[in-house]
Amino acid sequence: MNLTCETCPVRDSAACSVLSDKERDALAQAGRTRVLKRGEMLFAAGDEDAACATLVSGALKICATDRDGNEQILALAHPSGFIGEMFAPFAHHDVVALTESRLCVFPKRDMQRAIEDYPALARALLRRSQEDLHSTRSLLELTAHGSAEARLAALLHDFARAASDSPCHPAQEFELPLSRGEIANMLGLTIETVSRKLGELEDSGAIRRKGKRGIELVDPAYLRMLSGKEED
Amino acid sequence: MNLTCETCPVRDSAACSVLSDKERDALAQAGRTRVLKRGEMLFAAGDEDAACATLVSGALKICATDRDGNEQILALAHPSGFIGEMFAPFAHHDVVALTESRLCVFPKRDMQRAIEDYPALARALLRRSQEDLHSTRSLLELTAHGSAEARLAALLHDFARAASDSPCHPAQEFELPLSRGEIANMLGLTIETVSRKLGELEDSGAIRRKGKRGIELVDPAYLRMLSGKEED
């Protein structure tokens, strides 16, 4: 399917939004929309022809797999996010859809050419890359030093923020985008520990669980306190 | 002090190496060399006027400090590495010299202008940023899932590679750029655990300790095996 930038929900926020209409149309010639169902893979670690993509809707996980077959989630991608390593000869990580997801996919070659042809695009991607770097470092900080409770509290807080319309105030109620197992492996914990700590957070009155994946933030300040971040 | 690119040891490897002589000289007008002694700070988290810099010689650590005053090392910078967040209004992390270090420092404004004026520079920084992202994700992978032994083994292996001239083969003998405390906080461990595990690695014949910071790799393959990476 060809790209229809006119009606694209992320046309004003994705990297390509910095292009002029004409430039964007030229880039769109090289791209294709692609829809991934939950669990489908965009590309796998080691793929030489791994494409680049902008996420239009849905959510992706970027994950590494060690030689024992254990998966580790390194990052999540949200709409308007950019995926792909233009400069690496092959993909370092797997990219998998968490929910049904719509993407604009570009062959690596074409994206390389595009950043040569459109300096503004290169700058936009640089900005995004630095933001990704920052969020990966935040996750690293959490994972290395926090207790299981702190990691979980911080993750819930992040998800609440991501689920909210306004970027500053967290949503009061939201659905977890990840299963217990995915949460566990993102935070370097086990499923059992995640389950137990969620229970403890509920007992302590910080959250309330609504079904399997629904979370209501009862006491966001307490959650924030547990997560070890600056208070505000 | 003004920049003397002609004799710069990283003139062929740093981001600025993609510029023509003329462009590079123009950029050099805006820059200054700066020498940091061990422990000196380039800038602190929260600084609004945090500069950008290319590391010429020495080594830096990028670290976060939580509200209890605990420091966490998120990344190291080696010669030809680029430091600085051009797009953030203030620095997110502290940057501190691990050893006496020489840098080319550029005001953020000038660097922003440079990436507008020189598209090749923006692309070079994009490439670097993606590499940094990848190494941060590697550290995350390690920290989240590995045992204390695996983390330490992987770190030693990384240092051995960084210390070597040839990028593929690790150096057989090298000096640790970090104190025990710094290693501990980079890996999310305690000083005591690092000390004990180093002892065990020595007992098991993987390494030999030469003084406080010297390390000799006796059995690199075994170390690599412990670190949980693919064997080769």
Added chain:
DNA sequence: CGTATAATTGATATTACTCAATAACAGTGG
């Protein structure tokens, strides 16, 4: 040489993991 800092070593406590069983739930086909 004496003092401060960094590293090692030991004993104990805590946390999260492992293994195992049970429970909730979703999807499927009768």
Added chain:
DNA sequence: CCACTGTTATTGAGTAATATCAATTATACG
């Protein structure tokens, strides 16, 4: 609609790993 099956989540008991606390030893520095 309900039983059946596989998946995901919860809960419990015991264990292993690492943190913590405390003491000692090495090293560096003035």
